[in-house]
Amino acid sequence: METLGYLMDGFAVALTPYNLMFALAGAFLGTLIGCLPGLGPANGVAILIPLAFTLGLPPETAMILLTSVYAGAMYGGRISSILLNIPGDEPAMMTCLDGYPMAQKGRAADALAISAVASFAGGLIGTIGLILLAPILARFALTFGPAEYFALFILAFATLGGITGKNPMKTVIAATIGIMISTVGIDISTGTQRYTFGVLELYEGIDFILAIVGLFAISELLFFLESRIKSGHKKVNVGKVTLTLKELVSTVPTQLRGGVLGFIAGVLPGAGASLGSFISYTLEKQVIGKKGSFGEGDIRGVVAPEAGNNGAASGALVPMLTLGVPGSGTTAVLLAMLISLNITPGPLMFTQNADIVWGVIAALLIGNVLLLLLNIPMIGVFVRLLSIPPAYLLPIVTMVAFVGIYSISHSTFDLYFMVAFGVAGYFMRKLEIPLVPIILGLLLGPEMEKNLGHALILSDGDWSTLWASPLALGLWLVAGLGLVLPVIVGPILRRRMRSAIEEGPVSD
Amino acid sequence: MFIKRTLTFAAAAAFSMTAMAWQPSGKVECLAPADPGGGWDFTCRSVGNVMQTLQLVEGTVQTVNMAGAGGGVAYAHTVSKRNKDDKLLVAASTATTTRLAQKQFPGLDADMVTWVGALGADYGIIAVGKDSRYKDLKELFEASKANPRAVKFAGGSARGGWDHLKVLIAAKAAGLDKLPSIPYLSYNNGGEAMTQVVGGQVDAFTGDISEATGFMESGDLRVLAVLSDERLPGKFSNIPTAKEQGIDAMGPNWRGFYMPKGASDEAKKYWVEAIDTLYASDQWKQVMKSNGLIPFHPDADKFESFVQQQVQDIAELSREIGLMK
Numbered sequence: 092m093e094t095l096g097y098l099m100d101g102f103a104v105a106l107t108p109y110n111l112m113f114a115l116a117g118a119f120l121g122t123l124i125g126c127l128p129g130l131g132p133a134n135g136v137a138i139l140i141p142l143a144f145t146l147g148l149p150p151e152t153a154m155i156l157l158t159s160v161y162a163g164a165m166y167g168g169r170i171s172s173i174l175l176n177i178p179g180d181e182p183a184m185m186t187c188l189d190g191y192p193m194a195q196k197g198r199a200a201d202a203l204a205i206s207a208v209a210s211f212a213g214g215l216i217g218t219i220g221l222i223l224l225a226p227i228l229a230r231f232a233l234t235f236g237p238a239e240y241f242a243l244f245i246l247a248f249a250t251l252g253g254i255t256g257k258n259p260m261k262t263v264i265a266a267t268i269g270i271m272i273s274t275v276g277i278d279i280s281t282g283t284q285r286y287t288f289g290v291l292e293l294y295e296g297i298d299f300i301l302a303i304v305g306l307f308a309i310s311e312l313l314f315f316l317e318s319r320i321k322s323g324h325k326k327v328n329v330g331k332v333t334l335t336l337k338e339l340v341s342t343v344p345t346q347l348r349g350g351v352l353g354f355i356a357g358v359l360p361g362a363g364a365s366l367g368s369f370i371s372y373t374l375e376k377q378v379i380g381k382k383g384s385f386g387e388g389d390i391r392g393v394v395a396p397e398a399g400n401n402g403a404a405s406g407a408l409v410p411m412l413t414l415g416v417p418g419s420g421t422t423a424v425l426l427a428m429l430i431s432l433n434i435t436p437g438p439l440m441f442t443q444n445a446d447i448v449w450g451v452i453a454a455l456l457i458g459n460v461l462l463l464l465l466n467i468p469m470i471g472v473f474v475r476l477l478s479i480p481p482a483y484l485l486p487i488v489t490m491v492a493f494v495g496i497y498s499i500s501h502s503t504f505d506l507y508f509m510v511a512f513g514v515a516g517y518f519m520r521k522l523e524i525p526l527v528p529i530i531l532g533l534l535l536g537p538e539m540e541k542n543l544g545h546a547l548i549l550s551d552g553d554w555s556t557l558w559a560s561p562l563a564l565g566l567w568l569v570a571g572l573g574l575v576l577p578v579i580v581g582p583i584l585r586r587r588m589r590s591a592i593e594e595g596p597v598s599d
Numbered sequence: 600m601f602i603k604r605t606l607t608f609a610a611a612a613a614f615s616m617t618a619m620a621w622q623p624s625g626k627v628e629c630l631a632p633a634d635p636g637g638g639w640d641f642t643c644r645s646v647g648n649v650m651q652t653l654q655l656v657e658g659t660v661q662t663v664n665m666a667g668a669g670g671g672v673a674y675a676h677t678v679s680k681r682n683k684d685d686k687l688l689v690a691a692s693t694a695t696t697t698r699l700a701q702k703q704f705p706g707l708d709a710d711m712v713t714w715v716g717a718l719g720a721d722y723g724i725i726a727v728g729k730d731s732r733y734k735d736l737k738e739l740f741e742a743s744k745a746n747p748r749a750v751k752f753a754g755g756s757a758r759g760g761w762d763h764l765k766v767l768i769a770a771k772a773a774g775l776d777k778l779p780s781i782p783y784l785s786y787n788n789g790g791e792a793m794t795q796v797v798g799g800q801v802d803a804f805t806g807d808i809s810e811a812t813g814f815m816e817s818g819d820l821r822v823l824a825v826l827s828d829e830r831l832p833g834k835f836s837n838i839p840t841a842k843e844q845g846i847d848a849m850g851p852n853w854r855g856f857y858m859p860k861g862a863s864d865e866a867k868k869y870w871v872e873a874i875d876t877l878y879a880s881d882q883w884k885q886v887m888k889s890n891g892l893i894p895f896h897p898d899a900d901k902f903e904s905f906v907q908q909q910v911q912d913i914a915e916l917s918r919e920i921g922l923m924k
Contacts, residue, residue: 236800237784277669279785282701282759282922289705291675294668433637439790443813499634501665502672545784549751549800 101449121163131180132164133420137307141495155454182364182400189392207466213398214459216350217405228413237545242566244539250573269532309513349398357406364403371399420527621865632673639690671704685866700913712857716874720895721807723765723826723850736824740773747780753801755789759922772848826850
């Protein structure tokens with residue numbers, strides 16, 4: 092009941108015209124970002140962070156904008172999957188399987204409509220799960236001491252490669268680069284400067300917002316420059332919706348299953364939305380069996396992954412908000428934003444920044460309704476936007492990035508730094524080093540170090556304190572599993588995923 | 600050509616300004632050495648507003664944020680680039696004096712600027728969780744005296760930062776000699792540190808009274824002592840001071856300003872008086888009340904020496920715990 096009261100307060104925050112406007116703008120931009128192939132949700136949120144700073148938004152509005160973008164990107168990914176057979180982002184990969192065949196059969200409009208409904212159902216289920224689970228987990232988090240937190244961060248790093256990760260070595264390299272960058276600046280447990288070389292600007296360490304925007308947004312621009320000006324995709328004719336109510340109702344069980352499975356996959360560290368949509372799709376195939384026509388344009392083959400990835404999107408917010416450990420790349424970016432707004436995620440946030448947390452959660456519910464409205468009647472707009480050449484979009488992105496970063500600190504030093512990160516990001520992407528582990532290393536590295544130090548101070552230097560409590564021991568075990576399982580199960584899963592998709596998906 | 604003309608113009612403007620009886624004309628700049636949203640930013644914005652209401656300034660007071668090195672970037676900027684600026688105020692607090700004392704701004708000293716005045720303070724506290732066995736500050740430090748590692752403290756500043764120093768100031772006043780052995784756990788902010796104390800992982804919390812209000816009112820945190828001269832006003836009046844308990848320790852985290860050393864004497868005089876007027880006004884009292892600031896305002900001529908004294912004390916303490924040589 093207490094939760095309901097908080098949620099009502101959250102609605103009061105989210106329903107102010109000002110915040111509602113930004114939720115709508117975020118939903119729209121998010122869908123657009125999602126449907127443009129190559130621009131994933133993590134990039135999308137990273138690109139819009141500077142916008143929040145440029146406009147000088149208050150914390151709750153900034154977070155509402157960014158979570159709406161996040162939810163929107165999950166909706167948008169399906170558009171290009173269905174129309175072009177190119178997933179707009181990684182979680183939308185599975186939607187290609189039945190979405191594109193449906194479009195080829197002339198049912199593109201139906202596929203888009205039903206997938207919007209499925210996204211809505213998944214998002215709704217995920218958000219309800221978030222509302223129920225987050226406060227409980229937040230209270231539970233109070234029992235976490237430094238040793239437990241240290242084990243939790245180990246768990247986060249161990250599962251980083253995730254089940255879908257391609258090259259574990261490159262993930263390790265990326266995470267290490269992130270941790271190395273994070274050691275620059277004052278070391279709070281000794282009070283000494285590390286790797287600052289007397290440069291005042293480095294004394295407070297490297298701002299991760301700057302690193303994120305550089306790595307994602309600026310490197311995107313460089314990639315674009317390299318490929319020169321590409322023309323937009325050719326315009327696809329969508330046709331009319333012929334979906335019947337009966338068909339819609341028949342997919343309800345699929346939507347529920349997909350949403351719940353997706354949510355669970357989202358909550359688990361390191362799994363994220365891609366796994367959510369994959370599991371939902373495979374399970375659906377198992378449940379329906381031979382009766383379905385999966386792979387040839389079965390409507391449930393569109394519904395399951397879409398419900399799954401939207402459920403996972405909300406699920407991934409649970410560990411981020413309650414423990415400060417992000418469950419996916421995009422939530423890592425959102426975490427960076429929270430920290431730079433001077434809000435510390437964790438149990439305290441649910442009481443001290445209740446307006447922000449519950450405002451964001453309420454905005455997620457409202458955002459899903461807005462997105463459903465945007466994505467069914469207005470789908471034509473996005474289809475048309477899909478054919479805009481990137482030549483018009485990227486200069487805007489770059490401008491916003493520069494203005495935004497400058498407006499945070501008014502320092503040209505930071506701008507140079509951001510460009511340097513962009514160039515580094517470009518080369519790392521060329522080398523296929525994933526960028527998300529860098530961000531996670533940057534964010535979680537100092538926390539891990541700090542908690543290790545604290546645990547040892549509390550135990551007067553006794554290392555066994557790290558696995559002394561049952562909770563810590565449990566976390567270590569899960570971390571061990573997280574490290575070993577992908578090596579065993581990963582190749583099998585990946586082979587299945589690949590064999591399911593003929594065309595190599597564009598991933599990031 | 601253009602540059603030359605601008606320079607001539609600027610010189611002429613500067614000349615005409617010093618020639619008259621001094622009063623700020625046009626835009627006044629208040630430099631907040633941190634990102635928007637923090638304490639220094641608040642100092643600039645609220646003082647700027649009240650100054651405009653009281654018509655202490657003719658035009659507007661513009662807050663400019665210049666984050667970096669815990670105020671070091673702004674300090675270096677003021678000393679090296681704005682040393683003759685008459686219309687520049689820079690927000691400062693105990694965090695500034697701490698870093699100056701510990702030589703964390705390379706090549707910069709406390710006497711390179713002019714300290715204008717303080718406008719209130721946030722006082723240090725030492726608190727424990729509600730189930731803690733320590734009932735007062737004396738008991739807590741008795742335990743520390745028997746074994747310096749017995750009581751572990753958590754705070755929101757780095758080791759050697761203000762939250763850590765408050766523990767050391769109090770411990771020293773309580774007669775402890777093994778200061779470096781007292782365990783201190785540093786967190787990113789006071790809230791995080793408090794969570795650990797409330798959760799029972801760490802014994803005691805060191806921070807400012809304003810941070811602790813939430814947990815204090817919910818009953819999760821028991822404040823053993825406030826490090827002030829007298830009991831604090833209002834809802835804090837039932838918290839005993841350390842002094843009452845026989846431990847003569849003070850820990851005010853003041854908020855105030857410094858300005859460029861090279862500014863004209865007229866300008867310096869003007870701003871010192873302006874801060875006095877502002878501090879006495881009802882509007883400022885309202886700001887203090889709604890933001891949990893507690894009265895703290897050394898006399899105009901004493902603030903400079905107060906700052907120098909604080910810098911010396913902190914330097915001495917930092918040497919004692921081996922943080923600097």
